Amino acid sequence: MLVVKIGGGSGIPFDGLADDIVALTKENQKIVVVHGGSFETNRLANSLGHPPEFIQSPSGHTSRRTDRRTLEILQMACCGNVNKNFVRMLQKKGVSAIGLSGLDGAIWTGTRKDTIRSVVNGRTRIIRDDYTGIVRAVNAPLLRLLIDNGYVPVISPPSLAKGGEAINVDGDRAAAATAIALGADELVILSNIPGLLRDLQNDESLIQSLSRHEWAKFDVYAKGRMRKKMLGAKEAIDGGVTRVVLSDARVENPLQNALAGIGTVIQ
Numbered sequence: 307m308l309v310v311k312i313g314g315g316s317g318i319p320f321d322g323l324a325d326d327i328v329a330l331t332k333e334n335q336k337i338v339v340v341h342g343g344s345f346e347t348n349r350l351a352n353s354l355g356h357p358p359e360f361i362q363s364p365s366g367h368t369s370r371r372t373d374r375r376t377l378e379i380l381q382m383a384c385c386g387n388v389n390k391n392f393v394r395m396l397q398k399k400g401v402s403a404i405g406l407s408g409l410d411g412a413i414w415t416g417t418r419k420d421t422i423r424s425v426v427n428g429r430t431r432i433i434r435d436d437y438t439g440i441v442r443a444v445n446a447p448l449l450r451l452l453i454d455n456g457y458v459p460v461i462s463p464p465s466l467a468k469g470g471e472a473i474n475v476d477g478d479r480a481a482a483a484t485a486i487a488l489g490a491d492e493l494v495i496l497s498n499i500p501g502l503l504r505d506l507q508n509d510e511s512l513i514q515s516l517s518r519h520e521w522a523k524f525d526v527y528a529k530g531r532m533r534k535k536m537l538g539a540k541e542a543i544d545g546g547v548t549r550v551v552l553s554d555a556r557v558e559n560p561l562q563n564a565l566a567g568i569g570t571v572i573q
Contacts, residue, residue: 307336307453307490311481311538312392313497313533314342314384318555323496326561327458328399336453338405339393339460340484342477343384344370350383351376359394361424361433367436367533371424372474377437377464380474381407384462393460393546403458408441408465409472411448414480416441418467428463439466439473441480444487478538485535493542496555497534501570502527502536515571518543539572549573 308330312323327337347370348358356379359371375541389405396403408414418439444484452459463480464472478495485493504511504527516524521540528536532552539550553569554560563569 307340307488307492308484309338309340309481309485309488309490309493311478311493311495312339312341313339313495313555314344314388314477315393315498316345317344317498318496320395322558323555323560324392324395324399326559327396328401330561331401331458331555337458338449338453338484338488338490338527339392339458340357341384341388341460341462343380343388343462347376347380347383350387351379354379355568361422361426364423364425364430367537368530369422369476369534371433372437373435374386374437377472377474381472384464387549389460389462396421396458396460401458403460404452405462406503407461407462408475408480411445412466413445413448413459413461414441414463414465414475414483415443415445416465416467416473416475418471418473418500437471437473439465439475441475445482446487449484449488469522476534478535479541482538482542482545482547485542485547489546491548493539493547493550495538495550495552496560496564497531497535497552498554498556499532500554501552502532506530507566513570515567515573517573543572 329421375573385407393403416439465475467473550572551564553564
């Protein structure tokens with residue numbers, strides 16, 4: 307079992323990834339795809355006159371400020387354009403892909419955060435009207451039913467929360483929860499950077515491998531969005547996933563490269 311997370315940032319071509327998925331499914335590899343949609347959400351939010359806003363937690367994690375309107379826009383972007391375009395691409399190449407969100411069949415259920423702490427100009431403020439949360443449970447039986455019948459699930463945020471609310475969840479951590487629930491051997495996280503870098507301006511500073519007990523030594527290099535990817539990787543490893551690879555989605559055959567160990571390998 308393989309879970310693949312595709313980042314939603316700019317400059318990520320889906321063609322090469324689709325070709326890799328085609329090749330792996332022909333080898334009877336079981337795959338679940340999780341994707342984000344940050345770039346498309348930003349583009350759509352700007353076009354609709356509701357510009358994106360990002361907040362930083364006291365621990366240094368950056369996340370999208372998700373008020374109710376932003377949640378609606380995120381659903382349009384992720385569940386609509388990004389998800390359906392990738393599913394269409396896979397179907398065209400002969401893969402029985404099925405596009406879903408975390409809401410469908412309660413694939414992801416989580417808890418909405420009552421409050422969020424945001425650091426602004428060195429001061430912490432409390433936000434209460436935010437629709438973000440964390441995936442706490444995965445409907446693994448439904449996913450296995452689809453997989454065992456030859457489908458490749460392609461899943462995007464949002465997740466379902468108590469009372470039937472939709473909540474924005476981090477895709478990397480949702481992918482980790484999915485990998486754990488399915489007993490996946492491997493989680494591949496693809497984005498628009500080569501992996502964990504010692505220097506964000508220098509791709510040659512890539513950290514090629516680390517083990518769980520070396521975490522504190524290397525986690526200091528995780529900046530910006532990489533902090534969430536490293537947190538997702540840590541949660542996956544702690545949950546029993548054997549190997550996590552952080553790799554570059556912009557290269558030719560990105561998934562094949564990642565499975566060959568090109569990127570940052572954590573095990």
